[in-house]
Amino acid sequence: MIPTLPPKKEETEDWLMSYADMITLLLAFFVLIIAMSHLDPVRYEEVEGGMAKAIGRHAVVEPMQQFKSEMAQALRGIKIDQSQVSIGSDDRGLVLDLDGNSFFDPASAHLKDEFLPALGKMAELLDSAKFSAFQVEVQGHTDNVPINTPTFPSNWDLSAARATAVVRILVADGVEPSRLGAVGYADTRPRVANLDLNGKPIPANQAINRRVSVHVYPR
Secondary structure (H helix, E strand, O other): OOOOOOOOOOOOOHHHHHHHHHHHHHHHHHHHHHHHOOOOHHHHHHHHHHHHHHOOOOOOOOHHHHHHHHHHHHHHHOOOOOOOEEEEEOOOOEEEEEEHHHHEOOOOOOEOHHHHHHHHHHHHHHOOHHHOOEEEEEEEEOOOOOOOOOOOOOHHHHHHHHHHHHHHHHHHOOOOHHHEEEEEOOOOOOOOOOEOOOOOEOHHHHHHHOEEEEEEEEO
16 A cells, blocks of 8 residues: 655745834834934934823933023013914924014114013023033024125025124123034024015015024024
């Protein structure tokens, strides 16, 4: 009698599932690495705080959010509204936009006396121990209308002078100079379009673009 061979087991492809899981995990890992290279500190703190609450941890002190909150409260205390100072964020940290029309006279880099208390409050917060690790870059911006005066031959000169004027006040109010920087961008980085589709000026937009932006970010 010829012995019968046992039936062959069908080959399974279970290994494909493990392989696919490994590839997915590697992909997620590299996506995370790329995302972390463009980390938004403010957004990161918001997510971290939300996760802490979700898993029942105690409240987490988030320096950027705390600075934003305390700065907004300080501005309300001296009756500065959002049309004069707006607080936002970018991929580095917080951004305080100072309205150029409110803080300066036209074609001038002289800060109006009534707005010096706002810069004093900002300096007071920046000089406190809890915010001492923050760097500050002050950026001057203009609209697209050319300027040509003996003091300011171009918008580059005006924007740089306004940024420097703010830095001088912060230094005078106690902020360590090594933490500060000033730069003028003229009309090269508008928040909104200076001209409409027909090339005509939009005065309201030009007013928005005349500003000094104070960027506050971790070292």
